[in-house]
Amino acid sequence: MIHKKVASVSEALNGLSDGMTLMLGGFGLCGIPENCISQMVQLGVKDITCISNNAGVDDFGLGLLLHQHQIKKMISSYVGENDEFERQMLSGELEVDLIPQGTLAERCKAAQSGIPAFYTPAGYGTEVGEGKESREFNGKMHLLEHAFKADFAFVKAWKGDSAGNLIFKGTARNFNACMAGAARITVAEVEELVPVGSLNPDHIHVPGIFVQRIFQGKKYEKRIEQRTVRPRN
Amino acid sequence: MLDKNGIAKRIAQEVKDGYYVNLGIGIPTLVANYVRSDIELEFQSENGVLGMGPFPFEGDEDPDIINAGKQTITTLPGASFFDSATSFSMIRGQHVDLTILGAMEVAENGDIANWKIPGRMVKGMGGAMDLVASAENIIVAMMHTNRAGESKLLKKCALPLTGVNCVKKIVSNLAVLEVINNSFKLLERAPGVSIEEIKNATEGNLIVEGDIPEIKF
Numbered sequence A: 001m002i003h004k005k006v007a008s009v010s011e012a013l014n015g016l017s018d019g020m021t022l023m024l025g026g027f028g029l030c031g032i033p034e035n036c037i038s039q040m041v042q043l044g045v046k047d048i049t050c051i052s053n054n055a056g057v058d059d060f061g062l063g064l065l066l067h068q069h070q071i072k073k074m075i076s077s078y079v080g081e082n083d084e085f086e087r088q089m090l091s092g093e094l095e096v097d098l099i100p101q102g103t104l105a106e107r108c109k110a111a112q113s114g115i116p117a118f119y120t121p122a123g124y125g126t127e128v129g130e131g132k133e134s135r136e137f138n139g140k141m142h143l144l145e146h147a148f149k150a151d152f153a154f155v156k157a158w159k160g161d162s163a164g165n166l167i168f169k170g171t172a173r174n175f176n177a178c179m180a181g182a183a184r185i186t187v188a189e190v191e192e193l194v195p196v197g198s199l200n201p202d203h204i205h206v207p208g209i210f211v212q213r214i215f216q217g218k219k220y221e222k223r224i225e226q227r228t229v230r231p232r233n
Numbered sequence B: 001m002l003d004k005n006g007i008a009k010r011i012a013q014e015v016k017d018g019y020y021v022n023l024g025i026g027i028p029t030l031v032a033n034y035v036r037s038d039i040e041l042e043f044q045s046e047n048g049v050l051g052m053g054p055f056p057f058e059g060d061e062d063p064d065i066i067n068a069g070k071q072t073i074t075t076l077p078g079a080s081f082f083d084s085a086t087s088f089s090m091i092r093g094q095h096v097d098l099t100i101l102g103a104m105e106v107a108e109n110g111d112i113a114n115w116k117i118p119g120r121m122v123k124g125m126g127g128a129m130d131l132v133a134s135a136e137n138i139i140v141a142m143m144h145t146n147r148a149g150e151s152k153l154l155k156k157c158a159l160p161l162t163g164v165n166c167v168k169k170i171v172s173n174l175a176v177l178e179v180i181n182n183s184f185k186l187l188e189r190a191p192g193v194s195i196e197e198i199k200n201a202t203e204g205n206l207i208v209e210g211d212i213p214e215i216k217f
Helices: A034-042 A062-067 A083-090 A101-113 B004-012 B026-034 B084-092 B128-134 B197-200
Strands: A023-024 A048-051 A071-076 A095-098 A115-120 A134-137 A140-146 A152-161 A183-194 A214-215 B019-023 B041-045 B049-052 B074-083 B098-102 B105-107 B138-142 B167-171 B175-179 B185-187
Touching: A023 B074, A034 A062, A034 A152, A034 A183, A048 A062, A062 A083, A101 A115, A101 A140, A101 B128, A140 B167, A183 B185, B004 B026, B004 B138, B004 B167, B026 B098, B026 B138, B041 B074, B041 B084, B084 B128, B098 B128, B185 B197
Parallel strands: A023 A048, A023 A152, A048 A071, A071 A095, A152 A183, A183 A214, B019 B041, B019 B098, B098 B138, B138 B167
Antiparallel strands: A115 A140, A134 A140, B041 B049, B049 B074, B167 B175, B175 B185
16 A cells, blocks of 8 residues: 555645646535645745636635635636636736636546547637637537646545545535546545545545545535525425 | 526426436526426436436535535435536537527527626636537527517627537527527417517527417426
8 A cells, every 4th residue: 555644734735836737626615625725825825827617706715815816827617606706807817718617627637547638529619719729520520628737636535545545425526536646746635534444445436546645634614605405394 | 478487398398208408507497397297307417416306405405415506406316426527428428318508699500609798797608618519409598689679599699609500499488499501490489479579589580481389388
């Protein structure tokens, strides 16, 4: 077994510096690496490029980094629900690259898999396709999209072990499972770090080979963005 | 004329037994309320769930179980969770049978615009571009005209496009239309709406052939 466990979030972020490109898992506020984000706020690392499906809300998730002007560029598919984001984008303080969600996921997956580029029909004939190489396959036009290159990937899982194996819960798997192993260094934070041997190998979602550092997060707020319920009667 | 629930109710008639269906945000979400109970189907949400159920009972909501609109949901027996790349494999790979989404504009050649109003609303396309580029069967739920009374069924979209030549069918508050041969072909009229009213509300080329029945529920 190869040990990936680090003692603290500050050790997990060792080597993180200004100007780096980071991947952050999560969909909305579901499955975001809360502890790593808090630590980045504390470190004050700046001019970072974030690859993340969304940009958090005003006072949680990546919204916290936006608020401190630590982000130079966002690469996302959907950035509603965040007024500060909109303000910085419209004023030109923040660079934003909006790309289709499936293309975002596959560009992570390609980086994880060592595939330099791939063709997808998403965005052909729209402004997303401007300046990109296109090609016809089976009578349909496709765009050439490239794998991401990132310094760190920060992912969040439900359970993990010190070998770096990860298990997710519900829809919190989302981009986390695609980003693990897609950057030079993958940091996994988990709600529960269990002893090696206690996870069933058949149940692992992300094998430990894709993870370089793992730690148990101190606390998880797990905020709900849209609480929708029905009455019991 | 139909209201939003009427549009959803008519679209629900298009859902066939054994379908995997992706519902967009807004009117499409309402379709789930009107599907016949004897039909077997599963709803896919692109954030990574197949077999989506109704909203949870108060107190049962789980922050780890949401839909693409970030709403708390439940799952039904037979449901599964998966990562975002797998989710779009289902969409791009055409394993999802029907996509229902909203639109700001549709053109007579099937182009759709629904993600951006330059200078006013730039929230992003989310999964819409992947969905419209790959789905075989796309139904658009929309209002026929905007608040100023101008047609949203156009010769050419003015807003930035989400996808090209992809919309097959439209259910609006006024009519059901098929997008074919660079035209909107009128199939059904909403209750109490005349062909003349539909003509006046449609800027793109409208085909009216024979007797046009009223929508039946």
